[in-house]
Amino acid sequence: MQKVVLFGECMLELRQAQNNTMLRSFAGDVFNTAVYQKRAFAQQSVSFMSALGNDVISQELMQNCQQEGLETGLIRHSALHNPGIYLVQTDAQGERSFLYWRENSAARQMMKLLDEDLRSQVCKADLFFFSGISLAILAPEDRVLFWQFLSEVQKAGVSIAFDPNYRARLWASPEDARQQFALAFAASSIVLPGIEDFATLYGLHKLEDVVAFCAPFNIKELVVKNGSNSVFCLSEQGEVTQAIKPVTKVVDTTSAGDSFNGVYLGARLADYAVAQAIELAASAAGLVIQHPGAIVPNENFQAVITKQKLAFEQQAK
């Protein structure tokens, strides 16, 4: 069985609802990726690596992971910290804004909670995935520990995958992010940026400039997501550019890139060709943005994935 470890933070999401109430759910970029990978490829072992607290919300979050079929053996617990929280507000024009309480979250303690069992488990995985947000939330001294840990994992033969997912407000400065991302690009064999990450952080707006920027690194598979336009991949299978069928009614783009990543990585582990992996991932992301929130109802998701997988089987006949 193929084994994937995804390292990041999951938070309690609160969303305004009618009658002054709030809807609660759980989300976070890497967590979303893990959920969608497992949903699309149930046969893979998908493990969420993070730190939670010993509180009621942490217990519910663990149950949520289990309901989604995620392995929870790499989740550690901090005695002094709780999960982060964020509130999604929507104004009269439908514009969303986010308020966070995550500066002191349990996930930020992860590197202090690493133990031998966790290290040896991760070293047995086929793939390890993390994002720029996983890095941003770590204290500078803990990032040093993270890079040592990642180097061990890499030496054990685990493939490393990274999505920069640049969020300016989580970093002390753009330079800080650029320094950390340089280490991440150097360590990763699969990199899945959104083109916006490069525009904001490096002033690179064109695909060819992004590709040239990444060329000095030893990236085996570079997958550049360009929103509703296209996805480009440069890999040992050559260059693939796939146009995206734009969705006419976009409800909420939260988790578009995360769902794409989860399904793409699952598909590649399941030996799909790059073009098919992109097609499956894009169909998942196209569905996700037609629903509010990061995690869409599983029935709707399964319907899209099953239809697309069947279409591939028909094409193969």
Ligand code: ADP
């Ligand atoms: P990120 O969330 O990383 O910024 P993008 O905005 O590039 O990611 O979107 C990720 C994926 O979501 C795209 O590669 C595409 O498959 C899908 N997607 C995004 N916007 C649209 C849209 N308007 N219509 C259809 N698919 C979309």
